[in-house]
Amino acid sequence: MAFDSSPTLVSLAATHDVATVAVLADLSQLPVRDAVADLAVACLSLQDVDDLPGAVREAARVLVPGGRLCLAIVHPLNSAGRFAGDAPDSAFVLTGSYLDEYRYSDEVERDGLAMTFHSMHRPLEAYARALEDAGLLIETIREPAWPDAHHLTRGTGWDRVPMFCFVRAVRPR
Template sequence: MTETPTKLANLSASWEAEARQWIQWARAPGHDSYWRFHRDQFLRLLPPPGRQTLDIGCGEGRLARDLKQLGHRIIGVDSSPSLVTAARESDPSMDVRLADACALPLDDACTDLAVAFMSLQDIDEMPAAIREAARVLQPGGRLCLAIVHPINSAGKFEEATADAQFVIKGDYLHAFRYADAVERNGLAITFNSQHRPLEHYFLALEEAGFLVEALREPALPDHCIIVGPGRRWQRIPYFLHLRAVRP
């Protein structure tokens, strides 16, 4: 499977440029969805700790640190030198490697669990990253991933009201780059990502030999609704979670 090439700076370089802002954003407890609900919803999809857990696109390491606390033996990989440095500094005992997700510095069949938490939409060659995940997983090993739900990256609500219409004005069925500039509680960051339809992800999983075991479409939980307009996000999923097995 191939995707439309882009002349923009690659996503890895874009995230390295935002590394300082991301470290501040990611490490502010309670600041974003990770702390309020997203992490816990994702963890329900994971099998228990086993032989070894690979965190693909580990960033500054917040999920890797949480997984380690839960008993996982972690190897983290990321292509951003600044984020790898931050992850190592936060826990020098953790194995964090500077590497491309499409060329993992790991042996074949060396791990039983790979997680890609909110990273695949930020990788230019997503199908190659999924093939690499399949290569390093032992038979029966699992890949658990979370991405921005493609319906979310394709469209938007027309206004900030509980009953606002959600509209896709562009092209859902083809990949395209997008950038979301967000400011909240004095912190600002631009998220650079690639929209892909669901078919692109499922074709990549199919071609890498994965079988999908579970799929979830998390919406905003009740406890996260502060004012009524936020309920619009209980009608459209924020994210997509998926667990697949390498037979």
């Protein structure tokens, strides 16, 4: 099952030929019984939820003992700053406080469609604490370099600064 709180995205997902069922739900109130899932995946959603501890607690609740939560988030370094210029060697500048939590928005345009993404900047520790408080143990953290060949980032500094952060955590047996 896949969950999203956006009715538009859930109904669009239902039109795709995929094996999973898309369900309208808040990640901090999953319509799922306790301890039924081997794997929970949160793909680029936890930096957008209002209630991070609640969403992680719910993921932990539905996992079986030994089950894992794999999550990808916008890297907190990315959301705390920006490159000073367009050159590949431009300085990356922290524009706000890394340690504080605050809302921010990104304006993106694709194929003439303008979109606004509303997110929360949270330091990495906020994610670690949410996992700890939910009883999950972090197994791995990865900060992948964005491939230089990618058309969105080619010739930029994103091979020096992590755009995303991946975490795998386990519910102990």
